[in-house]
Amino acid sequence: MTEPLLEVRDLKVYFSVYRGFVQRLLGGGDAKVHAVDGVSFSIAQGEVFGLVGESGCGKTTIAKTLVGLVRASSGKILFRGEDVTRPDRKGLFRVRERIQLIYQDPQAALSPAMTVGEAVADVLRAHGLPTDKGDRVHAESEAEIRAAVYGIFDDVGLRPPAFYYDKYPDELSGGQKQRVVAGRVLGLRPQLIVADEPVAMLDMSVRARMLEFLMELKARHHLTYLFITHDLATAKFVCDRIGIMYLGRVVEADRERRARDGGRQQEVVRLEERARVLPPREPVEPRQKARSPMPCGPPPDVVSIPAAPPPCRRAAGRDAT
Amino acid sequence: MTAVLELEHLSVTYETPQGGVHAVQDVDLTIASGSIMGLVGESGCGKSTLGRAILRLLPDNADMQGSVRFAGRDLLSLSAKQVRDLRGRNLAMIFQDPMTRLNPLMRIRDHFIETIRAHDPEVRPEDALERAKKVLADVRVPSDRLGMYPHELSGGMRQRIMIALCLLFNPALLIADEPTTALDVILEAQILQLLQSIMDEYDMAVLLITHNLGLVAEFADRVAVMYAGRIAEEGATVPLFREPRHPYTQGLLRSVIDLETTKLYSVPGEPPSLLGDSIGCPFFPRCEKRMSVCETVFPEIRLVGEDRRKVACHLY
Secondary structure, eight states: OOOOSEEEEEEEEEEEEOOOHHHHHHHOSOEEEEEEEEEEEEEOTTOEEEEEOOTTSSHHHHHHHHTTSSOOSEEEEEETTEEOSSOOHHHHHHHTTTEEEEOSOHHHHSOTTSOHHHHHHHHHHHHOEEOTTSOEEOOSSHHHHHHHHHHHHHHTTOOSHHHHHTOOGGGSOHHHHHHHHHHHHHTTOOSEEEEESTTTTSOHHHHHHHHHHHHHHHHHHTOEEEEEESOHHHHHHHOSEEEEEETTEEEEESTTSOOTTSSOOHHHHHHHHHHTOSSOOSOOOTTOSOOOOOOSSSOOOSSSOOSSOOOOGGGGOTTOO | OOEEEEEEEEEEEEEETTEEEEEEEEEEEEEETTOEEEEEOOTTSSHHHHHHHHTTOOOTTEEEEEEEEETTEEGGGSOHHHHHHHBTTTEEEEOSOHHHHSOTTSOHHHHHHHHHHHHOTTOOHHHHHHHHHHHHHHTTOOGGGGGSOGGGSOHHHHHHHHHHHHHTTOOSEEEEESTTTTSOHHHHHHHHHHHHHHHHHHTOEEEEEESOHHHHHHHOSEEEEEETTEEEEEEEHHHHHHSOOSHHHHHHHHHOOOTTOOSOOOOSSOOOOOBSOOOSOTTGGGOTTOOHHHHHSOOOOEEETTTTEEEOOTTO
16 A cells, blocks of 8 residues: 555644633633644545535644644654654755645735735745756746746746736735745645635635636646635535544544444534535525524534533434424 | 615716726616625625615725615715714624724724714713623623623624624614625524524615625525626526526526536636726626627616516527
């Protein structure tokens, strides 16, 4: 069996929550947010692996931990067998040449004070230009850097590249900005790209194009994706395998497998409900529609995680009132 | 049917150094009291401009024509002071990003006190707080949140607080501009179901502005589809989704990804520039069903079918 590209073993990421002085005296110590509470999964080379869950379930924390923006509390992250769980400064630099992140909000990912050409050039100056041999060399001249950026823009469909080089982020549409972000990421020739809600902030009409674009890039550059989203429908379409997360844990992985007790995890059912909305299939009266039963309350508190899922109308079955 | 809002020939043009940008063109729209009207379209189609035009929240370079009748009065003919009185009281608006709409330096209770006293300066803080607690209960936010700062609350909770602030004066119409785009799908459902439940109690109508067709399909009574500043199609939700008539609406519905999607589709091409005058149908370059008349003659809205759908298309 070939070694997986990425392996995550029993990853835990806990954040301390500052509590007031008196509370600490009485309660003893800080409370901890169990953002990621023992997650294990692996991703094979060339795969698209999805992590799906509602906000607060820990998926973005996993993304940040993989690229070193957040430190793991315990557990292991292995990249091609190499332990990259808690890299030092130099190690971090190298991790980021192999694992890159595309964010949800392309506006926030780009500096408003730099042209998009400069944003990509900056990365190439810091890390060097990729060579055919797979290593990197520092550019001899600015002209060389600019040419490399033009090549990248051409690759991501921003044509003509010279036109886009001098644009500022606010002069571009959401889809164009996301392409710049993708280009900046590709400049490093990463092997694994973590895409955190890459289309959530784009119009429905543009999403299809962006998803196709991401899949094209994957094919052309032999990439592997960790695709993070709350939209089960999109995940189902683009991912080879999906892990569903809830409260810091993966509650269902490899969607072909069902939980051993035969029932579907509530979280999965909830996400499926939301992914099935369009179009209405039966004629319904306005506002007397058979609404999907209300998911039980706001997302639960990740500090004091209940031992058992809270009692819920839905647990009693769809027909119960 | 009582109409809470009637837009007639509403146009909004932004004056720019390059010329006039026609963000909204000749829009007629009627919202029945107590109903949800969904207004959908891509980014840049004019839906947000329309929402803000109703409340006269547009920048100085925006020129508005036509009429906006609310409770029998034309809002465009009112003075700035009169509009300020109405705004936040009888007509309220919530926006996309609850993170940036609340003052990070003020506790939640001070948001309520400030809003109440902006319209009723005589009210005592204690009474204002009582009113705050009532609306918070309606949006299912525990009153212990009143002492907190916005950053201590989740996105979903902040959006509920925004809604509560709007409810204080029992508005007849709430304009919600992408209220759930920044929230995940579960929260989205909760917020919309919450809005539905309070609409009945407050006898409030909602104009739901969004690019999310699924949301509109599930919650709106009627839907208006906007393209390039104009209404392309409008009608009751269920018939419109079951049988969309305008080619743009058909294209939009095809591009939605749901669990049954097997192939990705997007409407080819880009929306047109809104700068300067245009002739013919704005959707002409991208339309699969275009005819020669579409290039030169603008299709006025016509009523089609049993459900009296409004469609701006020469096919009918």
